[in-house]
Amino acid sequence: RAMSSVTIPPPECMLRPLEVPFRYLFGPGPSNVPPRILAAGGRAIIGHLHPEMYEIMNDIKKGIQYAFQTQNNMTIAMSGSGHAAMECAIFNTVEPGESVLVAVNGIWGERVAEIAERMGANVHIMVKAPGGIFSNEEIEKVFVLYLHCISLSSHNDDSSFKFKHNTLFLVDTVASLGASPIFMDQQNIDILYTGSQKALNAPPGTAPISFNERACQKMFNRKTKPVSYLFDMAHLSNYWGNDGQPARLYHHTGPVSGFFSLRESLAILAEKGLEESWRHHREVAGYLWKGLEDMGIKLFIQNKDLRLPSVTTIVIPEGYNWREMLQYMMKHHNMEMTGGLGPSTGMVMRVGLMGYNCQKTNADMVLAALADALKNCKKSKA
Numbered sequence: 001r002a003m004s005s006v007t008i009p010p011p012e013c014m015l016r017p018l019e020v021p022f023r024y025l026f027g028p029g030p031s032n033v034p035p036r037i038l039a040a041g042g043r044a045i046i047g048h049l050h051p052e053m054y055e056i057m058n059d060i061k062k063g064i065q066y067a068f069q070t071q072n073n074m075t076i077a078m079s080g081s082g083h084a085a086m087e088c089a090i091f092n093t094v095e096p097g098e099s100v101l102v103a104v105n106g107i108w109g110e111r112v113a114e115i116a117e118r119m120g121a122n123v124h125i126m127v128k129a130p131g132g133i134f135s136n137e138e139i140e141k142v143f144v145l146y147l148h149c150i151s152l153s154s155h156n157d158d159s160s161f162k163f164k165h166n167t168l169f170l171v172d173t174v175a176s177l178g179a180s181p182i183f184m185d186q187q188n189i190d191i192l193y194t195g196s197q198k199a200l201n202a203p204p205g206t207a208p209i210s211f212n213e214r215a216c217q218k219m220f221n222r223k224t225k226p227v228s229y230l231f232d233m234a235h236l237s238n239y240w241g242n243d244g245q246p247a248r249l250y251h252h253t254g255p256v257s258g259f260f261s262l263r264e265s266l267a268i269l270a271e272k273g274l275e276e277s278w279r280h281h282r283e284v285a286g287y288l289w290k291g292l293e294d295m296g297i298k299l300f301i302q303n304k305d306l307r308l309p310s311v312t313t314i315v316i317p318e319g320y321n322w323r324e325m326l327q328y329m330m331k332h333h334n335m336e337m338t339g340g341l342g343p344s345t346g347m348v349m350r351v352g353l354m355g356y357n358c359q360k361t362n363a364d365m366v367l368a369a370l371a372d373a374l375k376n377c378k379k380s381k382a
């Protein structure tokens with residue numbers, strides 16, 4: 001046998017075929033990707049700077065403007081997951097030493113606060129227990145410093161905000177876009193982002209984000225450069241053709257297949273129509289909520305009007321171990337539901353029926369799996 005120049009042999013696992021199990025993704029995301037979007041992602045790659053790719057990116061921009069209900073020119077998709085959009089929003093609009101106020105009622109507010117703290121912002125938080133609701137007045141009255149950003153992890157109303165002070169208002173719709181109403185322009189939201197993998201049903205890895213004129217004024221007149229090169233909107237706006245320059249220059253290689261998929265998911269939303277999508281999510285969520293309550297399962301958010309139609313949080317049934325229940329449903333029903341995250345860990349289980357997964361037949365499967373888990377997981381006597 002000839003001596004090999006490599007000392008590390010090919011790994012055994014790489015000589016076996018890829019195996020991906022079928023799963024019902026009924027947790028908070030990613031959700032199952034419909035065949036049309038999978039097929040779009042499987043199309044032949046073209047160059048990230050080819051004119052046809054620019055057309056596809058222009059389509060994506062229009063699709064996002066529709067989904068966000070905004071005319072903002074500064075609308076793009078991040079090459080990265082929801083966290084990329086969170087970091088892009090904060091890194092570009094906040095300079096070190098400036099103030100950021102975050103409404104924290106769960107892990108997403110905590111994360112935004114940490115991102116802002118890491119880049120040297122002066123972070124203030126308003127904390128509520130998981131699921132707690134901030135009133136418009138609470139949000140509006142506390143603004144006294146030069147720049148504040150707010151992250152509302154789970155907006156669920158159609159109110160509009162009026163800020164007396166020089167503030168930028170940031171809203172996170174990763175878990176709700178397409179499932180519950182949002183009107184970026186009418187609601188005076190300065191920065192809005194979402195993710196691809198929830199109600200949009202695209203694979204994880206791209207994240208729509210939009211900045212209004214006020215946010216652009218702030219971020220393009222800063223004294224310091226943003227800490228991230230990859231997420232610098234001065235470069236990204238050129239890459240997305242938003243800066244009025246005749247040429248789009250190379251900044252980074254965008255996720256070509258991810259953009260194909262995102263385009264298709266936005267096309268499906270446009271064909272269905274936002275209002276129909278919102279109505280449909282509300283209807284199926286209502287059906288799921290009633291089924292859960294009929295089984296004696298308690299919902300975590302008591303006020304129906306404040307619940308997200310995309311992800312339902314249920315109280316862990318008394319005496320049961322939530323991890324055991326989730327494992328049971330995964331093993332016997334091929335079904336993913338998840339526990340809480342951060343401050344809601346051990347308090348809730350989360351069920352998501354989003355976009356393509358948002359069907360009464362799927363709600364029935366969720367109810368059957370939960371009933372089966374309640375019957376077969378052991379109940380502690382305590």
Ligand code: PMP
Pocket residue numbers: 028029081082083084108153154172173174175195204
């Ligand atoms: N914000 C919210 C409200 C989310 O639900 C999520 C994802 N679970 C994120 C931000 C982060 O998104 P990603 O996991 O795609 O980075």
